């Protein structure tokens with residue numbers, strides 16, 4: 001499957017069912033994108049670089065084993081490297097070679113580097129992993145498959161990084177949307193967003209989560225309130 005299979009707009013968020021390589025292809029965006037069956041770091045990095053604006057930040061999630069290869073690929077694509085952000089997930093699974101209890105976010109920039117919004121933010125953030133994605137699975141998903149997305153991220157973590165790297169009203173993109181945590185964070189913090197996911201099961205989950213977030217915003221936000229006041233009213 002390549003290109004765009006479904007294209008849904010919920011509030012200021014656009015959710016696309018399709019493969020990231022196809023969605024970023026030349027006829028859709030002005031870059032040198034190609035279609036990939038398997039997206040390697042070296043393949044995705046130039047595509048992502050091509051669609052970002054000239055002063056954009058990018059945060060690339062990677063495990064300790066993947067971080068080196070990811071950093072080399074995004075460096076080669078032209079990104080500047082700011083820092084390695086650490087997500088302390090608090091929980092950990094038993095392992096023979098130490099329990100992995102954190103993930104990394106390569107904090108990168110394109111072009112002119114912007115300052116983060118809250119300069120008192122630390123590079124290490126403790127944020128519990130709170131899987132909710134399986135609660136949004138369709139009724140057609142059999143009981144033995146009703147598990148959370150394997151790499152679901154907490155909305156609060158996405159909102160924290162997004163709040164530091166963007167302003168309200170900016171456009172955020174997650175080309176590997178999964179269960180939609182990034183897009184939910186965008187909806188809840190007043191950012192526009194584009195999410196791309198190739199698996200219909202998780203695309204549907206993302207749509208349901210974003211629709212719920214948009215509905216909640218409508219209930220909670222006075223229509224005429226300025227964006228900053230609206231954000232203060234949101235409990236992430």
Ligand SMILES: C[S@@+](CC[C@H](N)C(=O)[O-])C[C@H]1O[C@@H](n2cnc3c(N)ncnc32)[C@H](O)[C@@H]1O
Nearest residue numbers: 019020151152153176177178179180181197198
């Ligand atoms: C690491 S997960 C993202 C999880 C997400 N951050 C969340 O909170 O649920 C990566 C997702 O990218 C999707 N994916 C992999 N290759 C893709 C491609 N070429 N285009 C679009 N989505 C892709 C996978 O199906 C998977 O759901």
